[in-house]
Amino acid sequence: MLDARATILDVANLKTVFNTRDGMVxxxxxxxxxxxxxxxxxxxxxxxxxxxxxxxxxxxxxxxxPAEIEDGDIIxxxxxxxxxxxxxLRHVRGGEIGFIFQDPMTSLNPVFTVGFQIxxxxxxxxxxxxxxxxIRAAELLExxxxxxxxxxxxxxxxxFSGGMRQRVMIAIxxxxxxxxxxxxxxxxxxxxxxxxQILELIKELRQKLGMAIIWITHDLxxxxxxxDRVAVMYAGQIVEHAEVxxxxxxxxxxxxxxxxxxxPDMSGERATRLRSIEGQPPALSKAPSHCxxxxxxxxxxxxxxxxxxxxRDVSPxxxxxxxxxxxxxxxxxx
Amino acid sequence: xxxxxLRRLMFTIPTLLLISFIIFLILDTAPNDPTGNxxxxxxxxxxxxxxxxxxxxxxxxxxxxxxxxxxxVNEPLNLLYEWFGWCFNTCESRLRVTSWATRSPVxxxxxxxxxxxxxxxxxxxxxxxxxxxPIGVISAYKQYSWFDQLGTFISMIGFSVPTxxxxxxxxxxxxxxxxxxxxxxxxxxxxxxxxxxxxxxxxAQVRQMLMPVMVLALFNAAQISRFMRxxxxxxxxxxYVRTARAKGLKEKVVLLVHVLRNSMIPVVTVIALGxxxxxxxxxxxxxxxxxxxxxxxxxIGIQGxxxxxxxxxxxxxxxxxxxxxxxxxxxxxxxDPRIRYE
Numbered sequence: 239m240l241d242a243r244a245t246i247l248d249v250a251n252l253k254t255v256f257n258t259r260d261g262m263v264x265x266x267x268x269x270x271x272x273x274x275x276x277x278x279x280x281x282x283x284x285x286x287x288x289x290x291x292x293x294x295x296x297x298x299x300x301x302x303x304p305a306e307i308e309d310g311d312i313i314x315x316x317x318x319x320x321x322x323x324x325x326x327l328r329h330v331r332g333g334e335i336g337f338i339f340q341d342p343m344t345s346l347n348p349v350f351t352v353g354f355q356i357x358x359x360x361x362x363x364x365x366x367x368x369x370x371x372x373i374r375a376a377e378l379l380e381x382x383x384x385x386x387x388x389x390x391x392x393x394x395x396x397x398f399s400g401g402m403r404q405r406v407m408i409a410i411x412x413x414x415x416x417x418x419x420x421x422x423x424x425x426x427x428x429x430x431x432x433x434x435q436i437l438e439l440i441k442e443l444r445q446k447l448g449m450a451i452i453w454i455t456h457d458l459x460x461x462x463x464x465x466d467r468v469a470v471m472y473a474g475q476i477v478e479h480a481e482v483x484x485x486x487x488x489x490x491x492x493x494x495x496x497x498x499x500x501x502p503d504m505s506g507e508r509a510t511r512l513r514s515i516e517g518q519p520p521a522l523s524k525a526p527s528h529c530x531x532x533x534x535x536x537x538x539x540x541x542x543x544x545x546x547x548x549x550r551d552v553s554p555x556x557x558x559x560x561x562x563x564x565x566x567x568x569x570x571x572x
Numbered sequence: 573x574x575x576x577x578l579r580r581l582m583f584t585i586p587t588l589l590l591i592s593f594i595i596f597l598i599l600d601t602a603p604n605d606p607t608g609n610x611x612x613x614x615x616x617x618x619x620x621x622x623x624x625x626x627x628x629x630x631x632x633x634x635x636x637x638x639x640x641x642x643x644x645v646n647e648p649l650n651l652l653y654e655w656f657g658w659c660f661n662t663c664e665s666r667l668r669v670t671s672w673a674t675r676s677p678v679x680x681x682x683x684x685x686x687x688x689x690x691x692x693x694x695x696x697x698x699x700x701x702x703x704x705x706p707i708g709v710i711s712a713y714k715q716y717s718w719f720d721q722l723g724t725f726i727s728m729i730g731f732s733v734p735t736x737x738x739x740x741x742x743x744x745x746x747x748x749x750x751x752x753x754x755x756x757x758x759x760x761x762x763x764x765x766x767x768x769x770x771x772x773x774x775x776a777q778v779r780q781m782l783m784p785v786m787v788l789a790l791f792n793a794a795q796i797s798r799f800m801r802x803x804x805x806x807x808x809x810x811x812y813v814r815t816a817r818a819k820g821l822k823e824k825v826v827l828l829v830h831v832l833r834n835s836m837i838p839v840v841t842v843i844a845l846g847x848x849x850x851x852x853x854x855x856x857x858x859x860x861x862x863x864x865x866x867x868x869x870x871x872i873g874i875q876g877x878x879x880x881x882x883x884x885x886x887x888x889x890x891x892x893x894x895x896x897x898x899x900x901x902x903x904x905x906x907x908d909p910r911i912r913y914e
Contacts, residue, residue: 299817324823332820339818344811348910349833359819394909410819 245313246417246450247273247296252310254288254295257303264522265291267474268310270549273418278444278451280465280482282458282497286519288474289454290340293420297331315417333363336411336449340423342403346395352379352406353391356413363414378409381446383439401432405439412443419451425460437463458501462486467555470494473520473530476549480556490558492535529561537562539569573912577902584894591890592643595883596636604877606672626672639883642669647679669884673876678884681869686851688764689865692858693850696785700792701843707793708800708839712808713827723797730794739787739860746783758783762863784861788854792846799842803835810834837907844900848892 254266266288273279283289294300295307296319312319314330322330331337339345346355356378357371366374372391379387382405395403404424411419421440425433441464444451455461461468461482468485470478470493478491489495496515517534529535532542541561549557550570563570606626607619614622627635646666652658668677711720747760759780768774807813808831816826855867866885873881905911 297818299814328820328822330820331818337815337818339811339815341811345815347812347816347830347834349837349908350830358816358821362820362822396910407815410815 244274245272246275246315247452248311248313249292249296250311250313252292252295252312253308254291254300254305255308256305261523264525265305265474266295267526269471269474269476271469271476271479273450273452275417275450276444276448278453278464278466280461280468281452281454281471282456282461282468283471284456284519286522287471289456289471290422291474292471293337293422293452293454296420297335297337298327299331299337329363332359332411332416333414334417336413336416336419338404338407338411338419338421338424341427342400342407343427345407346403348395351392351394352398355395356391356406356410359410359413374413375409378413379406381412381443382406382409383435384409400428401435404428404432404436408436408439408443412447412449415447416449419449420454421451422454423456424453426455426457433460440464458497470497473526474522475526475530475559477531477560478556478558479549484553484556488556490552490556490564491531491560492537492562492564493531495564496534529559535562541569573902573905576905577898580898580901584898588887588891588894591894592640592883592887593636595886595890596639597632599879599883599886600632600635604879606877606879609673609876639669639880642667643884643887650679669880671873671878671881673873673878673881678881681881682866682885682888685864685866685869688762688863689851689858689867692762692781692784692861692863692865693788693854693867695781696788696854697792697846697850699785699789701796703789704793704796705800705839708797709804709827709832709835711797711801712804712835715805720801723801727794727798730790731798735787735791735854735857736860738790739784739857742783742787743860760861762861764864784854784857784863787860788857796839796843796846799839800835803838804831807831807834833907837904840903840907841900844896844903847896847899848889851892852889 249272250270252266252269253264256263256265269288269292271279281289281292291300291305295305296312296314298307298319307320310320315334317326319327319330346352353372353375356375357366357368360366360371360374361368364371364374375391376388379390384390384402384405390398395406398406407424424440425436428436437460440451440453453460453465465482468478468480468482469476470485470491472493478485478489478494480488480490485494486498489498493515500513500515502512515534520530520533526546528544529538529542529547532538535542539561545561547559547561549559551557561570562568606628607614607622610619610622623629627638630638646668649660650666650668652660669679670676671678671681674681707723711723714720742758743760746756746758750757760783762780762784763776766773766777766780768777813826813831816830817823821830852867852870854865855871857863858865858867859871870882870885872878873885
């Protein structure tokens with residue numbers, strides 16, 4: 239599953255729970271993935287599948303309590319994030335790993351100028367003085383395609399449109415030349431034309447700056463557009479993981495297949511109803527003891543309700559966590 | 573912003589005129605008799621003469637207009653004369669708003685009482701804010717911790733136990749039960765004649781202010797700390813806080829720069845709106861500690877049916893309320909860049 243190539247970020251067996259008043263919520267269940275320098279890993283899954291919580295866990299950005307990282311290793315650039323002191327961790331946050339969030343309308347502080355907010359990480363991590371930070375901030379705004387960058391540093395977030403604010407967020411995330419950029423549904427809150435612009439921008443910046451990116455989305459179209467590899471998440475677990483073309487061509491997990499089938503077909507007759515996956519995602523109040531997708535799965539058989547499948551390789555760069563073998567149409571021989 | 577302020581100021585003029593008229597109307601309907609406190613041996617016809625001499629036989633609107641002339645024309649002219657020596661027409665014999673009970677100009681009475689009220693009530697407001705803001709911030713940041721629980725409990729007590737109880741309680745402890753020669757003994761009566769000239773008299777001033785200030789500060793802090801806490805909690809769950817943390821900022825910076833700045837916006841408004849009450853004095857607390865401030869002046873005026881005094885004081889409170897409403901709005905605009913008044 240994890241090969242020997244160089245990795246910048248290596249996550250193994252990550253388990254995050256929330257201790258709520260109504261009991262424990264198992265949000266992330268033994269998630270493992272790795273990221274090579276310069277690579278773009280897409281993570282797809284429906285709402286509540288644990289995509290964002292996984293990413294927040296990486297930098298301990300979740301409120302703790304109620305959140306708690308129970309288990310797992312997070313190795314970033316050869317260093318164990320879970321063992322880091324607060325100071326070390328702070329330097330990684332914003333300094334070496336940049337974060338872009340979903341909603342640009344609320345992710346910026348409304349009472350500080352955009353310039354102030356871009357200059358903050360520059361001053362903290364790169365030790366720039368005010369003047370140098372301002373020059374660099376203007377460069378960053380220009381880099382993310384905001385016209386008249388120098389003058390706009392003095393503007394407040396509400397003076398920018400949604401797309402422009404997301405560009406500002408990207409500028410903040412990229413301020414200190416991070417090795418990894420985590421983009422948590424960065425285009426979800428934007429309308430389609432702006433989405434396309436932001437996607438183009440990220441693609442372009444990735445070529446220019448060469449950072450690795452983790453892109454969280456529930457939009458398979460976006461994944462097909464930009465990702466190198468994809469991990470599909472369901473109920474806090476990675477259920478399938480493959481190179482992007484392989485995943486679209488040869489999906490193995492019934493959930494992935496169902497997801498791909500829900501995409502509206504552009505050719506042929508217009509369907510009267512959009513397809514959906516029957517049933518509800520599980521509540522995650524118990525640690526998975528069987529396949530969480532089984533109740534919604536057409537292929538489920540007795541083993542699926544007894545044992546939780548582990549990820550198994552189906553080809554060198556493709557693994558799936560399922561007891562069913564799509565190729566043979568029979569239970570997998572594991 | 574300047575335009576907005578000027579326009580708002582223009583609007584305050586008719587508002588305040590209307591308020592002054594309503595106050596006058598209410599006071600006029602009240603069954604008060606300015607001769608009621610005079611000895612019973614005074615015969616009715618003398619009483620009637622006294623009332624006539626006070627101008628009470630004139631119709632209501634005439635009396636109102638006369639008050640308006642005295643307050644809006646004569647008093648400002650008199651101030652100009654006293655401050656700068658400027659003289660228009662007559663200087664000395666101008667008819668000012670005069671208290672019926674004391675026969676001295678109401679404005680002079682107010683000027684006399686103002687320092688005590690500002691020192692005691694104003695100081696308690698400042699102390700209250702200084703206590704409340706950190707308590708609110710920490711309570712919100714450590715929500716449901718023992719500190720928060722304790723803060724909530726003390727706020728509840730400070731807010732629900734009346735000042736006439738806490739005041740008397742403090743007097744019993746620090747003035748009665750405490751031995752007179754003890755370092756902790758505090759005077760229960762505020763001495764207005766005390767002049768601060770050296771360290772010893774300064775110490776005495778601090779000691780006599782301590783109890784009334786603490787009683788009122790507890791009450792103020794209880795209120796403001798709850799506002800502060802609620803506002804901090806609102807902001808702590810905002811997305812921009814997560815962004816600030818993801819940027820690698822120190823927790824102290826996240827809290828005291830990003831969250832606090834946003835949380836102060838509604839709290840500053842509440843504080844600004846509370847300032848008129850400082851000038852209004854704390855009627856009950858001033859009574860308990862014998863502070864002869866504005867609150868006490870108002871009570872004496874009401875009891876003696878001293879209509880010009882009550883009318884003028886109440887109207888001045890109304891002016892302060894209107895002005896600080898405007899100040900709160902302007903502060904809001906200054907603190908929150910999203911709000912721009914046109």
